[in-house]
Amino acid sequence: MPPRTSATSVLLGVIGAAHGLKGEVRVRSFTDDPESLGAYGPLHDAEGNRYTVRSARLQKTVVVVRFEEVRDRSAAERLNGRELFVDRSALPEEEDEDDFYQSDLVGLSVVTVGGQAVGTLIGFHDFGAGEIAEIQPEKGPSVLIPFSQAAVPEIDIKRGVIVVEPFAAGLESSDPADDDAPEPGTGADEEASGSGGEPT
Template sequence: MTEERICVGAISGSFGVRGEVRLKSFCADPEAIGDYAPLYSEDGTKTYTLQITRAVKGGFAAKLSGLTTKEEADAMKGTRLFANRDALPDLPDDEFYHTDLIGLEVLDTGGKSLGHVRAVHNHGASDLLEIHGPNLKATVLLPFTNDAVPTVDLTAGRIIADPPEGLIPDE
């Protein structure tokens, strides 16, 4: 992709027989996903407009430009949809797009490297940073809270972490 794009949703299957898709929105305001059009395929070769037609269990039913049959919609299952970063709203200082956190180095409050953010997960309660590092036998899930992560410095490409006692094994 030539421009920076952020994943804003994914197609989880077809809905009905007229080419509608089941859509999962990853936006803070789930219904706003259509406002960020055009949406792009992951490789950036296809563009789509999107119209949400109704809420359904687990997301929305939506019309995606170019799809007119159930078979075409079925073929889109698993497709992730991306929006141009500049089409998305600016975030407050204490909020971040997950894509901005992935890859950042994680240092403890003493400056020791703990590893890098491999992924950001949310299982309902709050975000968790998946930390992977050479001194860790397995990845560690660090709560993304003000107590555990007091500083995120995107410019310097690092996170300062104060992990809960016992989360990071001592060497």
């Protein structure tokens, strides 16, 4: 569930376009079961407005939702882009100590497998090709990395650290070992071809 919120709320979905004439909307749901968007009680937006799910049905990659508080298409159209949150206290507790909500990770320090500081994790995004983590370095613009096992091999919430593999994360474009390789015509190449004297 990609959150972009406080420690007391978790982002469960984002409202998209209106659907039909009766106030239904398309919602991109971040719950494990997309149709369970209303299973944890009423939702709210960043402004504190309340949304009670009356019905939810899966349609391709989104959920078509009817909210108790939205009665016509005009009202539905005004909600396009609205983020939907639920109080964290309404969510089930993690069964395993290694389980977490992504909201637990926002604000943690990010380091490479070699211990080099990268920055602070500030959020998650999903543009349709997999979850992306956004990291804010100490200086400069934020960077996006894939939130995958290869790119993020270790998460230690107790220590407050997220470990990334820089090559898999796209933070480094080439293996540092390549920098030590001799350039063509120098070093090992010259040794292999001799010192330039007459062949014996």
